Amino acid sequence: MQITLKPVKSSTKVFKYLEKKGLISVLKPTDKALKTRTKTGTVDILYTSNKRFGSHRLMCIGKRTKKVQLCYHFDNEDFIFINPGNIDYQKLYLVFALDKIDVFSKKLSKNLLSSKDFVAVEIVYNDPNLSFFTMLKKTVHCEVVKDEDKQHPVFFVTESSDLKNNKIKHKDLTITVGD
Template sequence: MPVIKLKPVKVSRKLFKLLERRKLIKTFSPSNKVLNVKPGHGYVDTVYACSEEYGPHKLICVGLNSSKIRLASHPDKEDFILINNIRKSKPLYIVIGLYKHDIIQNKVKSGKLTAKDFIMLNIKHNDIHTCVFTMLEGTVHWEATTKGRGNSPFFFVTEPARLRMDFIDLCEYKVEI
């Protein structure tokens, strides 16, 4: 029987680019559309979507250049991947409601919603303890950045291919940084 002897090689950007050109892997890289989001806007770019045959799932890259905070949740889980080895950017904030969707909505309706019902995370990309996590179903959240000059932040999310967004009706409330 012939023996094939393999030697490990050092991983490098150059090697990954080669593997990508050969259509063997796909690196987590934001598109130009994600990197050049207009002020006051966001942009979602699908990196890939899996075949229905194997289960509907997709990876998206979100570029963000808006300080406006809306609040929403999803009926299923989504995984956040907060990596950036491309460029310095404005801060990325993730607002998380400390209660599930129905409770937050009821607090709005009863006029009892306060800043104590939320936490706003100042995200540190590439932190081995916090750069990958799952947002659980029904968790109210939103992503934002600061106004003004600077590169817009981006992040990756894996989620079900047809995941809907359930918005909180804020009525007269306005949530701000």
């Protein structure tokens, strides 16, 4: 028996059909992430894989945080900034410390940090070169939004299912992101 298939172009119609058949799940913002009204936002876990296959989870993040609260993780996490609905989001910034946690902590404890130790990157959505990347382990970072009269931003993160968010105590250090 031989089966010859004629390829079809990717389209919304084809993907909706595959989704209806229970074969795929298209990444799109969840109602929980879009409608959150909490001060900092919400995390909506889309799924966590079975540990026997090497456990990870996929999350939809609705971000409302306006204050920089730095953190780090002991393993990598992947960021996916897609906006399939072309929603007009508030600006989202990803603040990076330019040193990993060990060096950063020493500078913090000695009060040696300055603006030269950080970069705040304005996130772009739907760019194949800039909207998908891995945050490497022990990278000090934080996501914050610009206070605008728009929908707060939503994005996706995939990471190990037991990965902890290690918040850094920096009450004597205030970081702001301005235009």
